[in-house]
């Protein structure tokens with residue numbers, strides 16, 4: 719079974735999006751996202767794929783979840799009609815620079831996070847220490863007692879980051 723990680727940038731009220739766009743622009747978060755996901759499989763809902771400014775992300779196996787029946791609807795990406803089917807397909811992994819990976823990163827949006835949360839092994843969170851005035855999409859609530867913090871890096875605001883933020887990895891506790 720693949721290791722499944724959720725990657726999300728989340729505000730203090732769990733807001734993650736507005737008008738099918740991200741709310742925050744944090745260059746260090748984009749850098750971490752790239753570091754985490756390059757060379758692996760990324761999985762996303764149709765709306766998140768459509769929100770990517772340049773389409774499919776390079777050097778990653780892009781998988782879109784959608785009920786669309788249109789062939790080749792998502793350039794540079796494979797499409798499956800459910801999370802289960804997508805995870806089944808991802809078992810074959812992805813080869814990048816001669817290295818095989820079966821790691822899967824769920825990169826949004828809210829509807830796919832909701833479905834993936836019960837089966838995720840790890841949450842790679844960027845907590846933005848702000849509450850936005852407007853948001854229409856939120857990360858689902860989760861029980862912190864089910865998760866163990868394995869990594870944390872706190873950052874102050876600076877000239878390129880309008881808000882303080884923390885990178886936090888949570889791994890599911892095994893009972």
Ligand SMILES: NC(=O)c1ccc[n+]([C@@H]2O[C@H](COP(=O)([O-])OP(=O)(O)OC[C@H]3O[C@@H](n4cnc5c(N)ncnc54)[C@H](OP(=O)(O)O)[C@@H]3O)[C@@H](O)[C@H]2O)c1
Pocket residue numbers: 725726727728733734735736737738739740741762763764765766767769783784785786798799800801825826827828829830831833855
């Ligand atoms: N802050 C962050 O880290 C972050 C990350 C990613 C996204 N976002 C934000 O999240 C928002 C988008 O989230 P969203 O929840 O509205 O949309 P989404 O999850 O990206 O996409 C929803 C679509 O995915 C497909 N889908 C989802 N579950 C499915 C299933 N079980 N079977 C088949 N298809 C399924 C459906 O596509 P069809 O309608 O084609 O069937 C559905 O309409 C945007 O604002 C985006 O910017 C934030």
